[in-house]
Amino acid sequence: MPIDSDFARVRRCLLLEGKPDRVPLCELHVDREVKEAFLGRPIASAHDEVDFWVAAGYDFVPLSAGLLEVGGVLSGEATQRKQHEYTAYGDGRREVTWAAEGEGVIVTREQFDAFPWPDPDAPDLSHIEAVAALLPERMRVIVIIGKVLTATWMLMGWEGFGLASRFEPDLLADVFARVAEVQFRTFERALELPKVGALWMSDDMAYGTGLLCSPEILRRHVFPVYRRMGEICAARDLPFALHSDGDLTPILPDIVGCGFRALHPIEPQAMDAQRVKAEWGDRLCLLGNIDVDLLARGTPQQVAEAVRRNIDLLGREGGYCVGSANSVTYYVPLRNFVTMIETGLAYGKL
Numbered sequence: 001m002p003i004d005s006d007f008a009r010v011r012r013c014l015l016l017e018g019k020p021d022r023v024p025l026c027e028l029h030v031d032r033e034v035k036e037a038f039l040g041r042p043i044a045s046a047h048d049e050v051d052f053w054v055a056a057g058y059d060f061v062p063l064s065a066g067l068l069e070v071g072g073v074l075s076g077e078a079t080q081r082k083q084h085e086y087t088a089y090g091d092g093r094r095e096v097t098w099a100a101e102g103e104g105v106i107v108t109r110e111q112f113d114a115f116p117w118p119d120p121d122a123p124d125l126s127h128i129e130a131v132a133a134l135l136p137e138r139m140r141v142i143v144i145i146g147k148v149l150t151a152t153w154m155l156m157g158w159e160g161f162g163l164a165s166r167f168e169p170d171l172l173a174d175v176f177a178r179v180a181e182v183q184f185r186t187f188e189r190a191l192e193l194p195k196v197g198a199l200w201m202s203d204d205m206a207y208g209t210g211l212l213c214s215p216e217i218l219r220r221h222v223f224p225v226y227r228r229m230g231e232i233c234a235a236r237d238l239p240f241a242l243h244s245d246g247d248l249t250p251i252l253p254d255i256v257g258c259g260f261r262a263l264h265p266i267e268p269q270a271m272d273a274q275r276v277k278a279e280w281g282d283r284l285c286l287l288g289n290i291d292v293d294l295l296a297r298g299t300p301q302q303v304a305e306a307v308r309r310n311i312d313l314l315g316r317e318g319g320y321c322v323g324s325a326n327s328v329t330y331y332v333p334l335r336n337f338v339t340m341i342e343t344g345l346a347y348g349k350l
Helices: 007-014 034-041 047-056 110-116 126-132 146-158 158-167 171-193 215-236 249-257 275-278 293-298 300-315 334-347
Strands: 060-064 080-084 092-100 140-146 195-202 240-243 260-266 285-290 320-324
Touching: 007 195, 007 320, 034 047, 034 334, 047 060, 047 126, 060 126, 060 195, 110 171, 126 140, 126 275, 140 171, 140 260, 146 158, 146 171, 146 215, 158 171, 158 275, 171 195, 171 215, 195 215, 215 240, 215 249, 249 275, 275 285, 275 300, 285 300, 293 300, 293 334, 300 334, 320 334
Parallel strands: 060 140, 140 195, 195 240, 240 260, 260 285, 285 320
Antiparallel strands: 080 092
């Protein structure tokens, strides 16, 4: 079908300004394997990146900046590596990395002082500039930053983070502050770039049944910097979105209080999207909510049914963008990804 990429429909949803012409497609991230299978060629340049998002029917290109790329880790010294044998592409094997569960690279004051912190005033945003220069007239970039909690615990390791919260609160506060400084300055620089349509903070604060840490830690160290960002976005009339997995119910008032206007991904195992829509839909646009397990293991028919159901229940009056309940991973078969976007484009017309 003809693709008419236009960020205005996404902006209308993100700012809760009523119904767009159709429910927009929305993803925080699509793994390279899926992109390359969809295009039928390698993703080797900014041209390829733009071509994928245009051809797939999206109205924006999501690009990461700051300390931590989406799905990445901060230091090879504090990572776990594992061969996964269930990718849906290539030879079926893929090495993945994740942060250490024990001690990270900063668990002492000496390690904090010696860590090679990036210059907060000189973030590398050249990849965003390259994509922005190639976008069709009505497409935009959404810059993904955030990761204040995530980068802090990854630097310290999960056990190191937990122990510091009890025994080294000053060190924990300093790591949080340095991470927040880098991310905030990256945010400020991103605002200066052309064709930036929204800012999207990615920072997992919860798992399926609760928060990853106490809400007091979030209120003391994380939400203040997001509130500053939210105030700036509001003054510039820029949409401001949050990605966090898990059950965010205890902190939804805090999230709204930071100025976030959209929430991703509303994991179906963790939160009831209809309930969130009923209680918060006048203040939050909902993004995602198509179960990744369904995308990975379901049939195309089941995927299409889920997309249609979400559009009917969440999107008919605006305030919803359809997509995965996390990201489109390397274990999602191409046929299911294509079914999701094609159903969204066809059935989402309002």
